[in-house]
Amino acid sequence: VNAVAEFGFLHAADERALDLLTQVAGPVGVALRSARYRTELQSLLEATQRQSEELQVQSEELRVSNEELEEQGRALKESAVRLEQQQVELEQTNSQLEEQAQLLENQRDDLARTGAAVELKARELEQSSRYKSDFLANMSHELRTPLNSLLILSKLLGDNPQGNLTAEQTQYARTIQASGNDLLTLINDILDLSKIEAGHIDIRPEAVTLKRLTADLRQTFDPVARDRDLEFEVSIAKDAPAGIATDRLRVEQILKNLLSNAFKFTEAGKVTLRIEPAEDDRLALTVTDTGIGISPEQHQAIFDAFRQADGAINRKYGGTGLGLSISRELARLLGGAIALTSEPGAGSSFTVTIPVSYDPALVEARVEPVAPAVENSPPAIASPKKRRPALLQAVDDDRDRLEGTRRVLLIVEDDHTFAGIVRDLSREVGFQCLVAGTAEEALDLARQFKPSAIVLDLGLPDQSGLSVLDRLKREDSTRHIPIHVVSASDHQQTAFSLGAMGYLVKPVKREDLAQALNVLEAQLTRTMRRVLIVEDDPVQREAVGALLAGPEIEIVGAGTAAECLKLLHEQTFDCIVLDLT
Incomplete structure (x- = not known):
């Protein structure tokens, strides 16, 4: 049954109407079924169309996916190719890195060997520097010891106190003395330069008044100015400080070097010393002359050791060229510097600038000096010098004819010539003399005779004179004896710390030696x-x-x-x- 149709009539239906309905019922059913089929077909068609569209979309998506897959495949192939190339490059890089690593290892080994060689060379240089310092110290002592006697004896001959020498002979003696003094200056300069290079210069700051400093310089250079017919002016600025805290001896050494050069290279005119304040709490000390001047290209060279402006200057004026080099280094050790202003024919002006108050922190690249230590044993110094054997015949003294009422002086000196000079001079002062050439003999004589005073040399052949000084000051029977040191070695601070009452560095002038003996005599008689x-x-x-x-x-x-x-x-x-x- 496809459908049910219900009809309503106003009157009873007749046969014809029923037949008609019966006849049309089949076609109507067919038509209804056909309409239903068409509707279903239309639905199926629409569904099919939708599926077709979906298939087309899926097909397109599949195509796109395929294209993407193909693109990805190509990209993968390209990536594979690139990876292969990178693999090759990495292998090459690894090979290069291995070569570089090997090269670096070789360089490290080379650097290690070079460092070891440099360290060895540094030790050798340090040892060489010590050898040089020891050599210079030894040579200084060996040269100063005979030079000491030479200068004193030549001074005696030049003065000719007995009047038994001719004028020509006294002139010869003065020439010997002048040459000896020149040699002494050279020895001192070389020794100072060696100490500076080795870092053994000890700066000892103290209160220094500018008036005293300039007075000492005037006392030294006024006679020089008069002899050379030159003016010598010294001025202190009104706003300059009254005093400074620095190493007086080193400042004087610098100024004496500069003033000596100024007078040496000035034939006419004047030399001036001007002291005035400078920036940064410093003091400027300027030495100006009207001498030959210095060309600008030589301003740096003259501060180098053993250098002068040219050879003609050395031949005409003499000198070693060490003074300015020493002065520059001393100024640096004081925390200052030296500046030069000069033109040929227009004179020169050297300005030393130092701090008003010495501060070790201002000193650049300073090597700490070796300060002598005072402990329960005598300070260590250089080993006794190996010198020629002592003469068998000792210096004649008064040990066999001592008078109990007169004072006795013990002279400890292995240089028999100088010992004889000190003996003769001490006899003039009024001493009886004992002479010892070795440390052990000195100790024996001191214990036996209890001398009134002792003149002691430090460079004895068997042991250091400082050991003798220390032992004498430790023994109750000899500790009261005043001891004056006269030596070519510069151990003044150590000697004073051990109890020495005075110190003279060889070569000494006869006047200085006589003054030292007079001081001893005055102390003993007082x-x-x-x-x-x-x-x-x-x-x-x-x-x-x-x-x-x-x-x-x-x-x-x-x-x-x-x-x-x-x-x-x-x-x-x-x-x-x-x-x-």
């Missing part, structure tokens, strides 16, 4: 003993003075370190009572 009490508290100072006071004791008080140093420079004391705070 009954009044002088005591310096350094105490900032006046009450404590008076109390200590009252405690030590006596009929043969003179008490001198000082309230500050500066006052103490001033008194020590001007006077001599037998004892110092020092407050360390």
Whole structure:
């Protein structure tokens, strides 16, 4: 049954109507079924069309996917090719890295060998420097010892006190003395330069007044100016400080070098020393002359060791060319510098600039000096010099004819010539003399005869004179004996720390030696003993003075370190009572 049709009539249906309905029922059913089929076919068609469209979309998507896959395949192939190339490049890079690593390892080995060679060379250079320093120290001592006697004897001959020499002979003696002094200057310059190069220069700052500094320089160079008919002017700026804190001896050495050069190279005109303040709390000391001048291209060269502006200057004026080199290095050690302004024929101007107050931090690349240490044993110094054997015949002395009422001087000196000079000079002062050529003999004579005073050389053949000084000051029976050191070695600070009362560096002038002996004689003959009490508290100072006071004791008080140093420079004391705070 495809459908049901219901009809309504207003009157009863007849047969014809029923037949008609019966006849049309089949076609209508067929038509309805056909319509239903068509509807279903249309639905199927639409579904098919939709599926077809979906298939087309899927096909397109599949095509696109295929294209993408093909593209990815091509990309993979290209990536594979690139990877193969990168693999080859990596293999090449690895090979290069291995070669570079091997090269670096070889270079490291080379550097290690080079470093070891440099270290070995540095040790060799250090050893060579020590050898050089030892050699120069030894040669300095070996040269100064005979030069000392030469200068004193030539001075005696030049003075001709007995009047038994001709004028020509005295002139010869003065020439010998002048040449000896030139040789001494050269020895001192070379030794100073060696000490500077080795870093063995010790800067000792102290309070220095500019008036005293200039007065000492005037005392030295005023006679030179008069002899050369030159003007010598010294001026201190009004705004300059009254004093500075620095190493006075080194500043004087620099200025003396500069002034000596100024007078040497100035034939007419004047030499001036100007002191004035500079920037950064510094002091400028300028030495100006009207001499021959220096060309600009030579300004640097003249500060090099053994260099002068040209050979003609050396032949005409002499000199070694060490003075400016030493002065420049000393100025650097003081924290300063030297500047030069000069033109040929227009004179020269050297300006030394140093700090008003010495500060080690301002010194660049300074090697720490080797300071002598004072311990329970005598300080270590260079080993005794190997010198020619002592003569069998000792210097004649007074040991077999001593008079109990006269003072006895023990001379410890292995140079028999100089020992004889000291003996003769001490006899003139009034001493009886004992002469010892070795350390052991000196100790034996000191213990046996208890001399009134001792003149001691440090360079003895068997052991250091410092050891003798230390042993004498340790023994109760000899510690009271005043000892004056006269030596070619510069161990002044160590000697004073061990108890020496004076120190002279060979070669010494006869006048200086006579003055040292007179000081010894004056100290021995003086009954009044002088005591310096350094105490900032006046009450404590008076109390200590009252405690030590006596009929043969003179008490001198000082309230500050500066006052103490001033008194020590001007006077001599037998004892110092020092407050360390």
